[in-house]
Amino acid sequence: MNEWLTIILFVIIGLALIYVELLFVPGTTIVGIIGFLLTAVGIYLTYENQGTTAGNYVLSGSFVISAIATYFSFKSKAWERYSLKGSNNTKVNDGYALGLEVEMTGVSISDLKPIGKAEFGDKTYEVTSPGFHIDAGSKIKITHIVGNRITVDLLNN
Numbered sequence: 001m002n003e004w005l006t007i008i009l010f011v012i013i014g015l016a017l018i019y020v021e022l023l024f025v026p027g028t029t030i031v032g033i034i035g036f037l038l039t040a041v042g043i044y045l046t047y048e049n050q051g052t053t054a055g056n057y058v059l060s061g062s063f064v065i066s067a068i069a070t071y072f073s074f075k076s077k078a079w080e081r082y083s084l085k086g087s088n089n090t091k092v093n094d095g096y097a098l099g100l101e102v103e104m105t106g107v108s109i110s111d112l113k114p115i116g117k118a119e120f121g122d123k124t125y126e127v128t129s130p131g132f133h134i135d136a137g138s139k140i141k142i143t144h145i146v147g148n149r150i151t152v153d154l155l156n157n
Contacts, residue, residue, distance in 0.1 A: 003045070003049050003050070004050075006042075006045065007042050007045050007046050007049075007050075007058065008042070009042075010038050010039065010041050010042030010045065011038075011039055011042035011043065011058060011061075011062055013035075013038050014034075014035045014036065014037070014038030014039030014040070014041075014042060015035065015039055015062065015065060015066060015069070016035070017031055017032065017034055017035025017038065018032055018035035018036060018039070018066075019035075019069060019073075020035070021035060023073070039062060042058065042062075043055065043058055043059050043062060046058040046059075093148050096125070096148040097125070097145050097147075097148055097150055099121070099123075100120060100125070100142060100145055100150065101142065101145075102142050102143065102144065102145060103141055103142065104120055104141065104142045105120075105139060105140065105141045105142075105155055106118050106119050106120035106121075106139075106140055106141075106142075106152075107119050107137065107138070107139060107140065108127075108134050108135070108136055108137065108138045108140050108152075109124060109136060110136050111133065111134065111135055111136050112127065112128070112129040112133065112134040112140075112152070113133055114128055114129040114130070114131050114132065114133070114134075115127070115128050115129075116129075116134070116136075118140055118150075118152060120142070125150055126150070127140070127142075127150045127151070127152045128149060128150065128151050128152070129151070129152060129153065129154075130143070130151060130153060134152075134154055138154060138155075139154075139155040140152040140153065140154060140155055141153060141155045
């Protein structure tokens with residue numbers, strides 16, 4: 001009787017760990033591997049201690065229990081609560097250049113080599129020069145705004 005209890009515990013705990021792996025810990029992790037090993041040990045112990053007939057019954061029963069559990073988990077839509085239902089339609093830095101206009105003047109905070117930081121009004125922006133170096137502290141003006149890309153040029157005094 002003790003051997004049967006051990007076998008049943010190995011198989012049930014192993015199958016439970018496999019389903020915990022599938023439902024709660026997606027990916028191949030140690031939980032699923034341990035579950036598979038426990039189930040395999042339970043089936044092996046049945047063949048070893050109880051004979052081929054009992055081993056075949058436990059093996060078949062494990063497959064049947066797995067198939068039934070998989071069927072009901074899909075039928076009950078248990079997987080839907082883990083699926084993504086919405087989508088993210090926003091963009092990074094959406095509205096970044098809002099309030100800026102072509103010909104607006106500002107000051108470069110860092111060297112533009114050709115990308116750097118500049119201040120327009122009270123806000124700091126990442127800006128691009130048309131390919132040449134602009135020193136920090138230089139007066140600049142916006143020449144182009146395309147999306148979030150702000151192109152500046154040295155202001156002629």
